[in-house]
Structure formats: structure tokens, C-alpha cells
Amino acid sequence: MLRSNSLNEISTITAESTLDEKVQNLAEQMASLLLKFDPFKIAVAWTGGKDSTVVLAVWREILKGQGNDSLLALSIDTGVKFPEVMSFRDELAQEWNINLKVLRPDVDISSYPVAKDAVTCCRDLKIIPLQKGITEHNIQVLITGIRRDEHPSRIKREAIEHRYNPDHMISNPILEWTEMDIWSFTTMHNIPHCELYDQGYRSLGCKPCTVLGEGYSERQGRNIEKEKNLELLTSLGYF
Numbered sequence: 312m313l314r315s316n317s318l319n320e321i322s323t324i325t326a327e328s329t330l331d332e333k334v335q336n337l338a339e340q341m342a343s344l345l346l347k348f349d350p351f352k353i354a355v356a357w358t359g360g361k362d363s364t365v366v367l368a369v370w371r372e373i374l375k376g377q378g379n380d381s382l383l384a385l386s387i388d389t390g391v392k393f394p395e396v397m398s399f400r401d402e403l404a405q406e407w408n409i410n411l412k413v414l415r416p417d418v419d420i421s422s423y424p425v426a427k428d429a430v431t432c433c434r435d436l437k438i439i440p441l442q443k444g445i446t447e448h449n450i451q452v453l454i455t456g457i458r459r460d461e462h463p464s465r466i467k468r469e470a471i472e473h474r475y476n477p478d479h480m481i482s483n484p485i486l487e488w489t490e491m492d493i494w495s496f497t498t499m500h501n502i503p504h505c506e507l508y509d510q511g512y513r514s515l516g517c518k519p520c521t522v523l524g525e526g527y528s529e530r531q532g533r534n535i536e537k538e539k540n541l542e543l544l545t546s547l548g549y550f
Contacts, residue, residue: 324487326460330495333488334369340470340484341373344452348480350374350381352451354412356441356550357384359392359400360515361493361504363456366485368502370454371407383410385444385453389436390420391517399505414444426519430543436517438548446477454482455550460489461514464542474548481550 324336344353355367371382386400404411416436426432445453459465465486472481485493490513497504507515511523 326487326489328487330492333485333492334496337366337369337484338373340482341370341454344454344482345373345377345379348451350377350379351383352449353381353454354383354385354448354450354452355454356456357386357400357409357411358456358515359386359396359505360456361497361508362458362485362488364403364504365493365496365502366454366456367407367409368500371409380408381410382408383412383448385412385414385441385448385450387414387437387440387444389416389517390423391425391436391519393505393507393515393518393521395507396505396515399503403503412444412448414440416440425517429520430547433544433549434547438544441550442477442548445479450479452480452482453550454484456485457483457550458488458490458493459486464545476548483550 324333328336355363355370357363357367367382367384374380374382384404388397400411403409416439418435420436423435424432425436444450457465457468459468468483468486470483470486472483474481496502505515512521515521
């Protein structure tokens with residue numbers, strides 16, 4: 312497995328860089344992945360949200376430019392996601408010919424105490440299915456759509472990170488992008504987005520843990536306990 316340091320040297324972008332510079336850096340990071348890893352073992356962690364959809368769109372173009380049709384995406388279906396997000400995901404997967412692998416928890420969601428304990432819930436419904444999916448599909452690199460400005464726990468996150476359970480790399484190519492960058496890029500390139508954003512949602516998680524935010528924080532509508540424990544969830548294996 313390639314050491315993460317060698318790929319982190321590519322990322323010299325900061326939040327203050329221009330959008331053009333960020334887009335160029337994003338393309339360079341993705342092109343570098345293709346030089347070092349089997350494209351059929353690289354997957355986008357696609358939530359159906361605006362950020363990971365931008366990442367998926369750019370990765371799709373990078374692959375097309377290489378004459379490659381290995382557009383693989385892992386999507387976690389906890390069983391309590393917004394139906395609008397799931398419909399958007401499935402429709403776009405068909406339109407873009409995405410090799411979509413839907414990862415589901417091995418629990419009876421009808422009797423599961425959803426959101427009663429945020430850490431346990433996220434572990435059972437998200438982290439365990441993700442770890443199983445990475446192993447089952449032999450993923451070497453998981454490309455995420457996380458951004459540093461979304462949460463204080465992401466201050467120390469790097470463009471490339473090595474995970475050990477299971478052994479794989481995490482690529483965070485839009486780490487320095489802002490919410491405005493995402494929407495500017497989405498608008499300029501006519502990238503589809505879930506209808507819930509048009510209703511006022513700024514960040515989409517599981518339905519029981521997400522409400523319309525009132526205020527300036529993008530993730531203010533997310534479950535408070537989960538947000539306080541995001542660093543712990545990352546250490547347990549979430550992206």
C-alpha cells in the first residue's frame with residue numbers, strides 16, 4: 312500500500328485559494344490516484360449529497376478522459392435516509408451508468424433504536440456496513456466529499472489518509488472547498504442535486520437526525536450528539 316505522505320505532497324491548496332485553483336488541484340489529485348492504483352479498486356463514497364456528487368462528477372470526467380468506464384461508488388443505505396436522497400441517487404446512478412454498490416446494515420431497522428445513542432447508531436448503520444463493503448469489493452482507495460470547514464474535528468484531516476481496518480486509503484480531494492465553492496461549481500457545470508436543498512436543507516444526513524437548520528452553520532440541522540462525536544466516529548472507521 313502506498314504511503315499517504317507521497318500523495319499529500321500534491322495538495323498545496325488552502326481555503327483561500329481560488330475556485331479555479333481548487334478545481335485544478337482536484338483534477339491533479341484524482342489523476343495521481345489513477346497512476347498509483349487500479350481504477351477498478353477506487354470508489355467514491357457517495358452519500359447523494361451535494362459535496363460527494365461534485366466529487367463523483369469530476370471523477371467521472373477524469374475516467375472518461377482516460378477512456379475508462381470503471382465509475383464505482385459505494386453508498387450507505389441506513390434504512391432511515393431521506394427517500395428523496397435515495398431516489399436522486401438511484402436515478403443519477405442509472406443516468407451516469409454508475410457501478411453503484413449499496414451497503415446496508417445487518418440489523419432489523421424496524422425495531423432498531425435509531426438515534427437513541429448517536430455513536431452506537433452510526434457504528435451499526437454506517438461504519439460496519441462501510442467496512443464490510445470496502446472489504447467485499449476490495450477497495451484500495453475511497454474518495455470522499457468531506458470538507459474541512461464543515462466541522463472543527465476536520466481541521467487535522469489530510470488530503471490522503473491511511474486506514475487499517477480494513478487496509479485502504481482515504482482521498483479527501485475537496486477538503487479545502489467551501490460550501491460556496493460547491494454551489495458555484497454545481498451551477499457552472501449543471502451538476503444535478505437533490506431537491507431537498509431547494510427546500511432549505513444545507514446538509515443531508517439520516518432523516519431522524521436532520522432538520523432544517525436555522526442559523527449560519529451548515530451542519531446545524533444535524534444530530535447534536537453525533538456532531539460532538541464526529542472525531543470519534545472517524546477514528547472508528549467513518550469518513
